[in-house]
Amino acid sequence: MNITNLFKIALRALANNKMRAFLTMLGIIIGVASVIAMLAIGQGSKTSIQNQISTMGSNMIMIQPGADRMGGVRQDPASMQTLKLENFEAIRAQAKLVTAVSPSVSASGQLIAGSNNYPSQVTGANQDYLHIRQLKVKEGSMFTDNDIKTSAKVCVIGKTIVDNLFPDGTSPIGKIIRFNQVPFKVVGVLQPKGFNAMGMDQDAIVIAPYTTVMKRLLAQTYLSMIFASAVSEEYSPMAVDEISQILRREHNLKNGQADDFTIRTQEEISSMLNTTSTLMTTLLACIAGISLVVGGIGIMNIMYVSVTERTREIGLRMSVGARGVDILSQFLIEAIMISITGGLIGVLFGCGISMLVKYVANWPIYIQPWTVLLSFAVCTVTGVFFGWYPAKKAANLDPIEAIRYE
Amino acid sequence: MKKVIELDNIRRDFQVGEEVVHALRGVSFSITEGEFVTIMGTSGSGKSTLLNTLGCLDTPTKGEYYLDGISVRTMTKSERAVLRNRKIGFVFQNYNLLPKTTAVENVELPLMYNTAVSAKERRKRAIDALMAVGLGDRLEHKSNQMSGGQMQRVAIARALVNDPAVILADEATGNLDTRTSFEILVLFQKLHAEGRTIIFVTHNPDIARYSSRNIRLRDGKVIEDTYNTNIQSAAEQLAQLPKNDEE
Numbered sequence: 099m100n101i102t103n104l105f106k107i108a109l110r111a112l113a114n115n116k117m118r119a120f121l122t123m124l125g126i127i128i129g130v131a132s133v134i135a136m137l138a139i140g141q142g143s144k145t146s147i148q149n150q151i152s153t154m155g156s157n158m159i160m161i162q163p164g165a166d167r168m169g170g171v172r173q174d175p176a177s178m179q180t181l182k183l184e185n186f187e188a189i190r191a192q193a194k195l196v197t198a199v200s201p202s203v204s205a206s207g208q209l210i211a212g213s214n215n216y217p218s219q220v221t222g223a224n225q226d227y228l229h230i231r232q233l234k235v236k237e238g239s240m241f242t243d244n245d246i247k248t249s250a251k252v253c254v255i256g257k258t259i260v261d262n263l264f265p266d267g268t269s270p271i272g273k274i275i276r277f278n279q280v281p282f283k284v285v286g287v288l289q290p291k292g293f294n295a296m297g298m299d300q301d302a303i304v305i306a307p308y309t310t311v312m313k314r315l316l317a318q319t320y321l322s323m324i325f326a327s328a329v330s331e332e333y334s335p336m337a338v339d340e341i342s343q344i345l346r347r348e349h350n351l352k353n354g355q356a357d358d359f360t361i362r363t364q365e366e367i368s369s370m371l372n373t374t375s376t377l378m379t380t381l382l383a384c385i386a387g388i389s390l391v392v393g394g395i396g397i398m399n400i401m402y403v404s405v406t407e408r409t410r411e412i413g414l415r416m417s418v419g420a421r422g423v424d425i426l427s428q429f430l431i432e433a434i435m436i437s438i439t440g441g442l443i444g445v446l447f448g449c450g451i452s453m454l455v456k457y458v459a460n461w462p463i464y465i466q467p468w469t470v471l472l473s474f475a476v477c478t479v480t481g482v483f484f485g486w487y488p489a490k491k492a493a494n495l496d497p498i499e500a501i502r503y504e
Numbered sequence: 505m506k507k508v509i510e511l512d513n514i515r516r517d518f519q520v521g522e523e524v525v526h527a528l529r530g531v532s533f534s535i536t537e538g539e540f541v542t543i544m545g546t547s548g549s550g551k552s553t554l555l556n557t558l559g560c561l562d563t564p565t566k567g568e569y570y571l572d573g574i575s576v577r578t579m580t581k582s583e584r585a586v587l588r589n590r591k592i593g594f595v596f597q598n599y600n601l602l603p604k605t606t607a608v609e610n611v612e613l614p615l616m617y618n619t620a621v622s623a624k625e626r627r628k629r630a631i632d633a634l635m636a637v638g639l640g641d642r643l644e645h646k647s648n649q650m651s652g653g654q655m656q657r658v659a660i661a662r663a664l665v666n667d668p669a670v671i672l673a674d675e676a677t678g679n680l681d682t683r684t685s686f687e688i689l690v691l692f693q694k695l696h697a698e699g700r701t702i703i704f705v706t707h708n709p710d711i712a713r714y715s716s717r718n719i720r721l722r723d724g725k726v727i728e729d730t731y732n733t734n735i736q737s738a739a740e741q742l743a744q745l746p747k748n749d750e751e
């Protein structure tokens with residue numbers, strides 16, 4: 099049988115039943131569009147979380163006081179005093195797999211500059227903190243070793259602080275801001291970073307020498323955290339081991355005794371968040387997959403009904419010389435054309451919906467080419483698969499019975 | 505004269521539950537080129553079964569059937585489909601046109617299944633066939649925009665378009681009023697005059713007067729086979745019919 103003729107036959111049959119063809123297509127369109135849109139939303143949030151995590155720090159390792167006991171009651175790490183300045187110095191001196199180490203203490207209170215005030219925390223750290231947290235000084239400079247040695251009352255501040263304390267746009271460099279009555283001189287302004295994956299403003303930040311915060315603001319000798327940077331991502335677990343050994347030695351912990359500190363890496367946080375977003379993507383993909391199957395069943399249903407409805411037509415075609423294969427091919431070509439057209443429209447709709455979500459709802463969207471290809475392929479296969487059975491049924495009809503069918 | 509159809513002791517049994525229905529019980533006859541044969545008989549005498557056999561839609565349980573010299577009995581379903589496509593034209597009682605499809609496209613249908621015919625030739629032959637049945641001015645009319653008589657003309661054009669060895673009609677005038685029936689008969693007589701072989705199944709005993717031969721069936725057997733030496737003209741009869749007779 100001539101394939102051009104078969105296409106003509108199928109096209110004429112489709113043109114004669116535009117409504118039926120459209121309804122069949124609708125299932126496919128909805129299926130493909132929802133797969134694409136849902137995967138785009140899922141992948142979009144995943145990538146945006148990943149991006150945010152990678153800007154959180156560079157191969158960051160966080161050391162907190164207190165054991166991370168499973169099941170047991172866990173004490174508030176802030177009330178624990180096991181992390182000392184000597185521990186930080188030991189890590190800095192002995193750990194070979196970290197490139198930067200910074201102590202961290204924080205004090206909360208009210209910042210005042212002139213007639214403006216803003217509630218904030220002051221983080222005490224050293225210069226390494228900038229590298230570890232991927233911060234950059236945009237204006238002015240970071241405080242110096244000498245400032246740390248002398249517990250100088252200097253600080254660098256983030257954009258949110260600048261905007262709130264200096265709303266008139268004057269440069270804050272060299273200005274004095276007061277924190278709980280203690281005057282600090284602003285020596286640098288940080289580049290803005292925006293919100294992190296957990297929705298926290300990373301620009302509402304004030305960094306001062308840790309010595310200043312410990313002595314002048316808190317009058318305490320223990321640290322709330324130690325931050326470090328592993329030399330690279332793959333060395334991160336080994337760096338954790340190394341730090342853990344150093345701290346156990348420092349804390350005189352015997353074999354069998356549990357750690358009295360907790361070490362977390364950036365990878366752990368990112369994989370934790372990733373699991374959530376992967377779960378969400380999978381869930382969305384499942385919903386979309388179901389709609390695709392429903393679309394396929396729609397095709398089968400309509401194809402099946404149309405075989406019954408068109409029994410006379412099939413009988414007539416057979417009586418004028420159509421063979422079983424001709425009828426089979428005609429119905430299959432109809433199914434394929436419906437699926438492909440529906441699939442293409444579905445791709446357009448899916449991308450359109452994704453764009454709409456991106457620009458109207460401001461959600462992160464990421465359309466991967468493979469999801470488009472996959473959903474298109476799946477829909478075409480579903481269409482053909484579900485079109486096959488009714489087509490086979492049509493081809494096996496007995497011409498005499500078919501033509502007499504009422 | 506060349507034998508278009510040769511039947512040798514054709515039997516057709518249908519199994520209905522426990523019972524066996526003998527629709528045809530040994531039918532033998534041959535039809536030569538250019539004959540206009542009417543087949544008559546009471547309801548259930550096996551006329552349609554015989555016509556389906558002649559049209560290669562059905563295979564006999566026993567007996568040999570040669571269409572244009574080709575033995576049909578041993579053919580596969582597909583081979584019979586191709587044979588129908590090349591050698592047979594069907595005209596049905598209820599026209600069986602494709603819905604919402606133009607006259608020309610309906611007539612083109614058999615040629616769509618014949619690869620040897622190009623698109624251009626197909627269209628030309630469809631138009632010629634429609635001209636031959638007097639529908640040259642209705643080429644693009646859709647099947648649902650035509651009267652019963654016009655639809656049957658389209659169906660006849662479709663039966664003609666593949667230049668078949670034989671045209672088979674089952675109650676082709678059964679759904680039409682007297683006047684339109686005569687118009688269709690005039691058309692069949694014209695085709696007969698042009699040398700076509702026609703087999704026409706009918707209930708109406710009057711129609712035998714316009715054919716060249718009449719075969720009568722009863723209980724699946726031929727009980728009468730007569731040649732008509734005095735063929736009447738359907739056109740003359742049509743002229744005598746009152747004009748606006750509805751009946």
Ligand SMILES: Nc1ncnc2c1ncn2[C@@H]1O[C@H](COP(=O)(O)OP(=O)(O)OP(=O)(O)O)[C@@H](O)[C@H]1O
Binds near residue numbers: 548552
């Ligand atoms: N598919 C079938 N299965 C079982 N029995 C059948 C089948 N087709 C026909 N028959 C039987 O065969 C016999 C002949 O039927 P057929 O349709 O040939 O009669 P007919 O002469 O065309 O009648 P009518 O004038 O009413 O159309 C009938 O008894 C019928 O019941």
Ligand SMILES: [Mg+2]
Binds near residue numbers: 551552553
């Ligand atoms: Mg009958």
